[in-house]
Amino acid sequence: MKRRTLLSSALAGTAALAQQAKNPERFNQPTGYRDTPVLPLQRWKVHDIDRPKPPVVTPGAVAGAPPSDAIVLFDGKDFAHWTFRGKRDKPAMQWKLENGYMEVNPGAGDAATKESFGDMQLHIEWSSPIEISGDSQWRANSGVLLMGNYEIQVLDSYNNPTYADGQAGAVYGQYPPLVNAVRKPGEWNVYDIVWEAPRWNGEDLAKPAYVSVILNGIIVQHRKEVIGRMTHRTVATYKVHPAELPLALQDHDVPVRYRNIWARRLAL
Numbered sequence: 582m583k584r585r586t587l588l589s590s591a592l593a594g595t596a597a598l599a600q601q602a603k604n605p606e607r608f609n610q611p612t613g614y615r616d617t618p619v620l621p622l623q624r625w626k627v628h629d630i631d632r633p634k635p636p637v638v639t640p641g642a643v644a645g646a647p648p649s650d651a652i653v654l655f656d657g658k659d660f661a662h663w664t665f666r667g668k669r670d671k672p673a674m675q676w677k678l679e680n681g682y683m684e685v686n687p688g689a690g691d692a693a694t695k696e697s698f699g700d701m702q703l704h705i706e707w708s709s710p711i712e713i714s715g716d717s718q719w720r721a722n723s724g725v726l727l728m729g730n731y732e733i734q735v736l737d738s739y740n741n742p743t744y745a746d747g748q749a750g751a752v753y754g755q756y757p758p759l760v761n762a763v764r765k766p767g768e769w770n771v772y773d774i775v776w777e778a779p780r781w782n783g784e785d786l787a788k789p790a791y792v793s794v795i796l797n798g799i800i801v802q803h804r805k806e807v808i809g810r811m812t813h814r815t816v817a818t819y820k821v822h823p824a825e826l827p828l829a830l831q832d833h834d835v836p837v838r839y840r841n842i843w844a845r846r847l848a849l
């Protein structure tokens with residue numbers, strides 16, 4: 582079987598070379614054009630030869646592994662990229678670090694990156710405790726706090742009745758996930774998030790934030806316009822803040838685990 586495959590691919594290669602010899606100009610394509618019309622709302626022409634080429638990025642070797650231009654925020658080994666947004670203003674991380682993951686230290690406070698981010702792509706994996714305790718919003722609640730202020734909910738939503746805009750994958754208090762795609766407690770869930778930071782004109786909001794979220798390979802938020810900062814039982818609002826802020830992970834008093842966290846800066 583394998584031999585036949587090799588043989589047929591060799592024959593196909595020979596046929597392609599024969600075609601090329603017969604019709605050489607067809608195989609000698611230009612790498613761009615200068616005589617084409619300008620694209621609407623862009624400064625570039627169609628197939629513009631002078632348009633800057635996208636930089637080369639080498640994807641991770643396996644699905645979910647950081648690509649070559651990622652900032653690896655947590656690879657399971659140390660807290661080098663992290664500080665602590667503690668309730669008592671303690672800068673050193675007080676979360677557990679073991680077996681390649683970090684775990685919320687209930688009641689200690691939120692974790693935050695040392696680095697600040699604006700527009701970003703974020704990959705982060707999380708799991709809720711196997712031992713189920715509490716219900717509704719008390720079952721494995723945590724959260725990915727984009728810019729420390731805007732929450733993509735982390736929750737054990739597996740067979741856990743709770744309000745729709747508080748489920749895993751929700752923009753908390755604003756938009757439910759399109760589907761409930763969460764895995765069983767103890768299994769690893771994967772978020773891939775695209776974040777467009779809000780823009781400010783002085784103290785005024787010039788452009789709201791937008792967010793897209795893929796949970797376990799399934800789109801759950803598609804470029805939703807974020808209403809404002811995380812809030813509970815009230816309508817979210819914006820409050821002016823710097824163009825870049827640290828990413829934070831919420832301590833909601835439950836030992837939720839995180840691993841394989843990487844980010845890419847975007848210029849959107």
Ligand code: MG
Nearest residue numbers: 722723724735
């Ligand atoms: Mg939460």
